[in-house]
């Protein structure tokens with residue numbers, strides 16, 4: 001099963017358009033979370049390799065930045081088409097290294113490719129401004145230019161999309177890249193490189209350096225004055241470290257960090273629509289998403305109906321190897337992630353929460369955890385404070401709008417909130433009171449390449465997607481002109 005899929009996936013470092021082992025020959029294993037079998041051994045970059053990658057990106061920068069925006073756009077468009085041609089192979093590879101069900105992986109591949117299509121179109125919309133200075137009468141000419149070498153660091157939960165959401169705008173802007181994918185899931189991005197070459201991306205423009213030594217490797221790049229952007233997606237804890245690291249060279253940060261999404265259902269909501277939305281917001285990616293609904297707040301009157309319907313839907317989901325037909329709940333990515341879910345559920349149940357469905361991991365190989373619904377969750381349960389990152393829906397009830405807004409906002413995170421109501425006035429009023437960068441109003445999915453994705457508070461800095469995502473990779477220059 002593995003051989004076919006992995007036969008053409010490169011496993012070395014990709015630097016300056018060439019494949020090569022790590023300088024110290026270090027390698028690390030990639031594990032299939034469904035079987036715990038080793039599926040590949042990948043080169044593990046050290047700090048010398050990181051320097052070589054920055055050298056390559058820096059050398060390639062003037063040429064790439066000088067290419068006409070239309071040319072860069074057409075290369076991105078071609079990359080979109082190539083990914084779609086190879087969509088099934090990418091989907092299977094994502095499932096193999098991450099565990100998620102094939103249906104989730106197929107969705108991810110389409111979503112990832114869209115960032116190339118969207119930024120193929122945005123590459124030609126780098127629009128500046130001319131205005132007249134109010135007092136001096138000089139002209140104010142404003143232009144945006146590529147920021148320079150960008151270091152991209154991505155997590156394992158979306159091995160393709162979290163990277164293409166950065167690569168697309170960086171290339172459109174005219175930046176060159178060093179990408180460090182997550183060590184759990186390096187294969188998907190390595191497999192993308194031959195396609196980018198085929199699309200016409202020149203050597204050195206995109207470099208990929210998986211590593212087991214992320215801290216020192218990324219740290220070495222942040223100490224390099226040639227690096228001008230650090231774009232990170234991952235945990236708030238790691239994001240904080242990278243922000244400290246970026247401070248010395250004053251590198252422009254873009255941070256997509258953790259979330260703790262509330263999912264609010266008012267008693268006037270269309271309950272069936274709310275259940276559909278809940279299934280997506282909770283179960284897309286087995287709950288291993290920064291956007292995953294983490295805390296369900298259901299108005300008292302409809303709690304029983306909502307909890308019953310959600311349990312029926314969750315209980316019907318088949319658990320198993322993500323590559324098998326009909327499986328909706330693949331394994332979690334690794335033992336730590338699964339153990340965290342186990343502990344969070346035990347903590348909540350120990351404090352009085354009631355399990356409606358699921359709640360216990362199966363025995364045997366693989367990091368499986370079943371779809372789980374718990375209710376009567378007490379206020380001091382840890383899972384209301386932390387990202388669960390697994391297939392567990394934790395329900396509490398609420399009485400009033402003020403009560404639920406206060407509880408939803410009572411977190412250091414501010415990535416996404418969901419709310420369901422038939423009263424659109426209430427929906428918009430509550431949305432505006434929520435301290436979250438994104439709100440799903442009668443929708444369980446907000447991700448869209450054409451929309452600015454990102455969080456408030458400790459969920460991040462900056463936005464990905466939309467035109468704003470392009471601006472993260474650009475510097476504004478203003479020329480004061482007399483003519």
Ligand code: NAD
Pocket residue numbers: 153154155156157158162180181182183214215216218219233234235236237238239241242255256257258259289290291387415455459460
């Ligand atoms: P993580 O922070 O552990 O790792 C993310 C990346 O950083 C990986 O490539 C990892 O190797 C690297 N890394 C880890 N320690 C590092 C260090 N000291 N220096 C430099 N690099 C380091 O996160 P994860 O467990 O891979 O991903 C899950 C987290 O990502 C969750 O908190 C989730 O909410 C978040 N996430 C956020 C978004 C978003 O858009 N806001 C999207 C997806 C995931």
